[in-house]
Amino acid sequence: MTRQGVIAPVEMANTAPTNVLVVGVGGQGVIMISKAVARLCQENGLEVKQSEVHGMAKRGGSVFSHIRFGQEVKSPLIPQGEADILLAMEWAEGLRWLPYLNPERGIFIADTQRIVPPFSCRDRNRGAESGYINTSVQELVEKVPNAFAMDATSVATELGNARAANTVLLGALSTALEFSQEEWHRVIAEAVPPKTVGVNKEAFVKGRHWVESGETATDFSSDNVISLKEPRESRLEITQAWCKGCDICVKMCPERCLQLDQHQIVQLIDEKRCTGCRLCEWLCPDFAISVEAK
Amino acid sequence: MVETGKTTQEFEIRDYLRTELMPHFMCPGCGHGIALRALLWAIHDLGIAKDNLAVVSGIGCSGRTAAYIDANTIHTTHGRPLSFATGLKLARPDLHVVVITGDGDSLAIGGNHLIHACRRNLDITCVLLNNEVYGMTGGQVSPTTSAGRYTTTTPAGNHEPVFDACELATAAGASFVGREITMHVTALRDLFVQGLKHSGFSFIEVISDCTEIYGRKNELGNSPEMVMSHKADIRPESYGNVVDEPFRPTDLNVGVLSQTDRPEYYTAYRQHFGKQVEGNDDPKKGGAVT
Known part of the structure; x- marks a missing residue:
């Protein structure tokens, strides 16, 4: 976790609308957070426009929500470089939306939790480098003037429900807007499932206190990033006498490392590409291939 | 149900094959080989000893698969493997009896024999390898040949309605009915594990394929295309298991289709004839060798 002073509240008296961009990964509660913020602003007599993309994101996909409020809001979308607050529930998503943040006075609040999608590593070989962004918190803080990065997921997990991480971040966000804590509690209670009202309130307070208290904390560790250090060797054994050249293994191999030779017998053309997934072994009707994964 | 021991050893198919008979007689790309692997894998996972396994098969390409299993196997007359298996299970209830049969x-x-085996609900696992055709005898039309498909006896395309084997087995009273395609090897293995564990008649239909005779005649592509094609036939999960149009090739339900808790035949038999059977090992007088 890292921080740069207490958040200075965004001035809402201006005629220009205040822009809050909430981003994250499907299932984290991006929409719930933005609904809570939008409702609170609306109840305070402000004009609110909120627009989101969630349908195609599925669980684990990218989700974002634009919230604009003020005396008069014309467009529901935040232009690039004009977001006053960028709230990211996932590290890479936050970095993805950085161009939308106001470069001078924009406030960046992010969870340091990393959710590494399976397709970030397209190389299926053991020991392959992950394609997940490797920008560290320190590097980000140097780039963004008002950056607040906290391990909200761990905070929420300690409270007993990892899914309350979004409310922890909402707590941090609440310090940037001029609404009272009671009002926030009320909208959260309305937005979350009845059984989780208690834990969400605690999470909100934790997030708010984290900003207000100014406690120091550590950078996120890379513990939760899957690393496949040791390359796995697999040995493919082909019983040529049993092979009938049906082509199933050749077509099914995801790495395309099998081939039929001139006698229509399967052969391994590139041992290094074989990842030992065993599809060829399982689908061989003639039991001619056996994979020994070490 | 016979007790099984869990095994941690990795599955090696050669331990379960009569390797001296390999390579097997089936055509290149025949789905029966994949189904056989899944079956042997399930047997391995359940830790069933080869001596406690009896495989009964009939006539046809499916019937031939049993010959390659290194266990107690019987190759019986056409259409009657279930009858042989019924007798075998009643005489030796300690054995795991698996029947491999075709469409x-x-x-x-x-x-x-199938419907009466389902009705009796004896503890047998019946594996039906459905390739939609009589492959071994030269490609005649079978009760599961899809509409419009060409075979040697339907040169103008098949016009007959087809049997849905799983619906038939469920209606006849089989207490465990499941279906899977050969492409899903591990799912097929898991289905076999469930079927073998189930106490009662378990009927598992495997959607296999006949590349040489059926696929070639109907231009269904080569072996890889045929194996993959069944994935497109599967009915989406969201549709549920409601069968309103029981005709292949589309809308194929896979997985466990029905599982009921009916009394198993042998147990019920022992209860019914308990007094007579007690201490009586003469099968002619209603006793059983245990």
């Missing part, structure tokens, strides 16, 4: 074997010629 022609058990739905046409042995149709009667």
